Amino acid sequence: MVGSPSYERRSSLNADFHKPPTHEIVYRKIREMILFGELAPGQAVTIQGLVTDLDAGMTPVREAIRRLTAEGALQFQGNRRVSVPELTLAQLDELAFARQAIEPQLAFLAAQKITPAAISRLESIDDSLNAAVRRGDVKAYLEHNHRFHTTLYEQAEAGILFAIAQMLLLRGGPSLRVVCGRLGTNGLPDKHLQALSALRSGSPEAVANAIRDDVNQGIEQIRMTLSPPGV
Amino acid sequence: MVGSPSYERRSSLNADFHKPPTHEIVYRKIREMILFGELAPGQAVTIQGLVTDLDAGMTPVREAIRRLTAEGALQFQGNRRVSVPELTLAQLDELAFARQAIEPQLAFLAAQKITPAAISRLESIDDSLNAAVRRGDVKAYLEHNHRFHTTLYEQAEAGILFAIAQMLLLRGGPSLRVVCGRLGTNGLPDKHLQALSALRSGSPEAVANAIRDDVNQGIEQIRMTLSPPGV
DNA sequence: GCCGCTAGAATATGATCAAAATACCGGATG
DNA sequence: CATCCGGTATTTTGATCATATTCTAGCGGC
Incomplete structure (x- = not known):
């Protein structure tokens, strides 16, 4: 792990x-x-x-x-x-594929096992995250976003998948930071609220879908800054 | 990587x-x-x-x-x-999921890029593998089996996915060895021939399916030795 | 423009210190 | 009297550091 x-x-x-x-x-x-x-x-x-x-x-x-x-x-x-490696577009595609393959599954498993205490921890993390976005605090945003995902995935108690997810987050981290450095924290929509409400209502499939969308959004943000901006 | x-x-x-x-x-x-x-x-x-x-x-x-x-x-x-970690059944399930998610995709990408030279290299590896099985040479079997997969996956030129696959093979390795130590090299069917003919005929989907089946077989072999044999 | 030299950084060794596991011993107990 | 338990001593192993060695890159001279 x-x-x-x-x-x-x-x-x-x-x-x-x-x-x-x-x-x-x-x-x-x-x-x-x-x-x-x-x-x-x-x-x-x-x-x-x-x-x-x-x-x-x-x-x-x-x-x-x-x-x-x-x-x-x-x-x-x-x-x-x-x-520190720089992501190529080809590598970003790999990251996208792997994250889509692994993270929704982790979210699914986590949703099946999660406790109310863990849910409220996630809610508090998401609050801090939104506060960081409003402040325009890039570093705090990145930290809370990362913590949100890892806290959720931990609940799955699936060490191998978790290790893979950690590795993927680590690979994308530096580029994500560049995105925020360039765009600021505005226009950083996330699907955390959907994930949270799906967690509360106990629907693992909906949690997995929310995470899938969240991952997609993150990847697309990076893709936009990697691709030549205006042709 | x-x-x-x-x-x-x-x-x-x-x-x-x-x-x-x-x-x-x-x-x-x-x-x-x-x-x-x-x-x-x-x-x-x-x-x-x-x-x-x-x-x-x-x-x-x-x-x-x-x-x-x-x-x-x-x-x-x-x-x-x-x-050296021992696999639990839960971890084996994780391994199964991750390998199913990653390795067929690698095989698919590899099939799109593969050269005739690489195909014949794979054929020669598979020959050696079969020879090892006939000899009952467990270590050589494991080596050639591993080499077959990595050689194929290398062709995909997808470093991140390749790294994940390597990690997964590494996690399963010791247990696979235990399987062979217990069962010998008999009854180790593989789907390499299907993969090879699909490679030659240029059908990435068929290659991916062959690898998916191959991975499945490997996982099931391990599952059988992990599970209590006769209930 | 090319080649050798120098400075600096990375690799690798062995020694030293600290922690953990094992072996050992003495006393209490059945 | 034999055995089991607890605690201690020994010994094995891991962690860290200081240092010697090797390699790379950059620079100045030819």
């Missing part, structure tokens, strides 16, 4: 819960940088840069980078260099 | 082509151990053990393990330990 579950919080009563190892922390930090932040598509990433930025040792950074390259969040640039 | 393409062979005329770094070599070795060989589901894997077995340094082994855990080929066993 991508966000490896081993180091999740344990019984908080039990004082012996241990902090995750450095390479895990570094991995999460870089991941967030890619998903929400600093790192743009095409940008070069140096190990030493990360070592000084995150001030961590060299070994944990290395391991985090290996993990992220395995997930496609980074790529080897031929000779010892690492960079 | 899983089998990162950066270090593939270059122009053999050019004498300055470089050998892959150690962590890449170690990665491939461990990967093959998982897919075809020594490592059984549930088995614990120690870093130091691999260091001595493969006699490599500690860092490359560590990096290879990070990569493999990111791909689901290994899993964290709670506290710092790593092991």
Whole structure:
């Protein structure tokens, strides 16, 4: 699984819960940088840069980078260099296909198992998301959007599909950020409300359809900025 | 991408082509151990053990393990330990769904782009595969079966989907080996001949269907050994 | 314009420290 | 008296770091 579950919080009563190892922390930090932040598509990433930025040792950074390259969040640039991949149109088509194949199914499974508590957590995330859109806060929008999807998919308790979805979100992340950087947070319609009401009414098919549409919209947003804008 | 393409062979005329770094070599070795060989589901894997077995340094082994855990080929066993995952029935269902979603599409795309040279390569792989089955050579069977699928999928030139497929094959590998260890190579029908003839006649849909059936058969083989045999 | 040199970055090693698992031992108990 | 339990010591393993080595890219000289 991508966000490896081993180091999740344990019984908080039990004082012996241990902090995750450095390479895990570094991995999460870089991941967030890619998903929400600093790192743009095409940008070069140096190990030493990360070592000084995150001030961590060299070994944990290395391991985090290996993990992220395995997930496609980074790529080897031929000779010892690492960079954030830029999506081509062909790759966007692949992403679209894979996300359509996986994410609605995850949503379907999640809808079958979801608890009221999880639903209200999703509602609160969506509230924060809308607030971020109104503020024009791109980073917060990206974070809450990501959290909405992952929180929903977690409910499916389907580790393998979840790992694939994480990987796909990770691959699309940097480009999505570019979209928002160019268009702002206006005109970012989403289907989260449909998904939420379908969740409340207990219709897995409707949830899957809402997510399918949501994914489609996201892909189309990216496609528009990748394609030559006005011919 | 899983089998990162950066270090593939270059122009053999050019004498300055470089050998892959150690962590890449170690990665491939461990990967093959998982897919075809020594490592059984549930088995614990120690870093130091691999260091001595493969006699490599500690860092490359560590990096290879990070990569493999990111791909689901290994899993964290709670506290710092790593092991080969055992498939549950629920996970097998996930695998089945994902493979059905991805691999026929890859086969479809491959069929549209494939060259006669690649077709004959596939034929030769399938010959070797059948020979291995007749010999009862489990390891060779697994290798050729894996090579058949990856060689076909490579032709699609769809890196993201290919990476997902690699990950899925990797997750199923150890269990497939258990199947063969228990049942031998007899009764391992495959749909490769159908796929090959569909490739020759240029029908992507038929290729996709053949691969879909092939994947199904593989999954069912595993399901049979996972399920309690006689109720 | 081409070639060798230098600076800097990545790879890889081995040592060191910390944590976990296992083995071991002594006492209590049936 | 044998056995089982709890706790401790040992030993195995993982995590991290500092460092040596190798390679790449960029630059200046020819």
